[in-house]
Amino acid sequence: MSGAHPDDVAAPSREDPAAAALSEGIGGPVGDHAAPHRWWTPVRVLLAITAVMFVFGMLQKVPCWDTQWTDNDTRYSRMCYSDVPYLYVGRGFVELNWPYSDDEETRARFDVMEYPVGISYFAWGTAWVTHWVSGSPDISDRPEVPVGDLYGDPQVLEERNNYVAVTAVVLGGAALLGAWFLARTNRRRPWDALPYALSPVLVFNGLVNWDVLAVALVAGALWAWSRDKPVLTGVLIGLGTATKLYPLFLLGGVLVICLRRRAWTDFFAATVAAAGAWVLANAPAYVxxxxxxxxxWTFNSERGADLGSLWLVLSQAGHDFSDHEINKASWIFFIGWCAAVLVIGLLAPQTPRLAQLGFLVVAGFLLVNKVYSPQYVLWLLPLAVLARPRWRDQIIWQSGELLYFCAVWWYLGGFLQPGSGDHAGFYWLAIVLRMACEVYLVAIVVRDILVPRHDRVRHQGVEPPRSRRLHDSATHSPRAS
Structure with a gap:
């Protein structure tokens, strides 16, 4: 790997007991006299693994593909559901409509995309590619056909499968880009990205929606920050926020780091760059x-308690909360959570890493959010694997997510409904266990921040370049002496 001597690269099978045990199936921990392969660098290995795993994710959707996404029982019993094919018709991409068109006839036929602009642009662009792949069918007569009939049109069904395929290929590229960024964030620790590359949640959730796009941008922001590029960090955060709201929370981590280092210029540069990138990305849609x-924005503010949230459990258990009460309580909790992360970050013996702070903030948002869809786990994935690059903890956390992945589809399919007709208690249990595994990982990351000797990244002496540079300048300054 460029920038690091092979002997300086941390080997998981040497420093991680769980990785060492798992490595026994492929020959055991790396030996003292092991020589690196001339071509198979860690980054290339990670990219290859990510590609293979994402292909497995595509294969996992085959049962729904074979039924052209029309069999409700299959999509839940085989857990192959994806939003992508249904929005191809439901949001007007079948007619190549611009997602933010204010044409009255278009708006009377199709709902507006309820996602941020980055996803909407991507979904629209892949629709154009799909029509080209499908032989550029004549769509001039489609506006005269009732929307309900389009869902059963054989040509549209074939296009819809092509749309899923095109989307999967491009999202696979985004997953690879995310792996590349994560592998290069710490020059001496490329293998910290391996839990991302081998992640089962990437396999099962990668094609549920378009969230992998934001994952790649968040991974890029972590890489840019590690390379002393605050402006590029801000640009990637801004583009990520235009794709999914949560990358905005990384600025909270940047703030904590800059407060500790008194690097006001860096925080200002990152924030201004993020705002500028977000505005430019949103401008075509807004205009x-x-x-x-x-x-x-209105869709999310008016949304009630929904899948995966504790609010849904409480609501189904008989506690009636209005949308306004849920919004208010969620924001109060989240603000308090952010304040706690700020205090932890400022009191830590060493400056926390951006991945650690970002993970804590995003986790707090998800734990109290009024909807926690299965694909939202991808928001945490790049942050979690760098915040706590330990296989035992990653396995515990992702096991909870896999349990929930199964439970949510069986719940929606009615397979968990008790004979008495009551609410599905097993689904509630899956929600609670999922969140308990997440809280466990939060607690471990907080411990690593407050007691840095538990943090393997710190223990190895790896610090972001900027922290080393500032430390060196402070050591040699008259004030320090």
Missing amino acids: SGPDEWKVF
């Missing part, structure tokens, strides 16, 4: 259809 652009 073409301001009311349509606002749908994402």
Whole structure:
């Protein structure tokens, strides 16, 4: 790997007991006299593994593909559901409509995309590629066909499968880009990205929605920050926020780090760059259809307790909360959580890493959010694997996510419904266990921050370049002496 001597690269099978035990199936821990392969560098190995795992994710959707996404029983019993094919028709991409068109006839036929602009642009762009792959079918007569009939049109069904395939290929590229960024964030620790490359949650959740796009941008922001590029970090955070809201929370981690280092210029540069990138990304949508652009914001503010959240458990258990009460309570908890992360970050013996702080903030948002869809685990994935690169803890956390992945589809399919007709208690249990595994990982990351000797990244002496540079300048300054 460029930038690091092979002997300096940390080997998981040497420093991680769980990785050492798992390595027995492929020859055991790396030996003292092991020589690196001339071509198979750690980064290339990680990219190859990510590609193979994402292909497994595509194969996992085959049962729904074979039924052209029309069999409700299959999509839940075989757990192959994806939002992608249904929105191809439901949001007007079947007619190549611009997602933010304010045309009255278009808006009467199709709902507005309820996602941030990055996803909407991507979904629209892949629709154009799909039509080209499908032989550029004549769509001039489609506006005259009732939308309900389009769902059963054989040509549209074939296009819809092509749309899923095109989307999967491009999202696979985004997953590879995320792996590349993560592997290069710490020059001496490329293998910290291995739990990402081998992640079962990437396999099962990668094609449920378009969240992998934001994952790649978050991984890019972590890489850019490790390379002393605050402006590029801000640009990637801004683009990520235009794709999914949560990358914005990384600025909280940047703030804590800059407060400790008194690096006000870096925080200002990252924040301004993020705001500028977000505005530029949103401009085409806002200019073409301001009311349509606002749908994402109104949709989320008016949303009630939904899948995966503790609010849903409480609501189904008989505690009736209005949407306003849930919004208010969620924001109060989240603000308090962010304040706690700020205090932890400022009191830590050493400056925490951005992945650690970002993980804590995003985890707090998800734990109290009124919806916790199965694919939201991808938001945490790049942050979690760098915040706590330990196989035991990653396995515990992702096991909870896999349990929930199974439970949510069986719940939606009615397979967990008790004979008495009551609410599905096993689904509640899956929600609680999922969150318990996440809280466990949160606790471990907090411990690593407050007691750095538990943090293997710190223990190895790996620090972000900027922290070393500032430390050196402070050591040699008159004030320090």
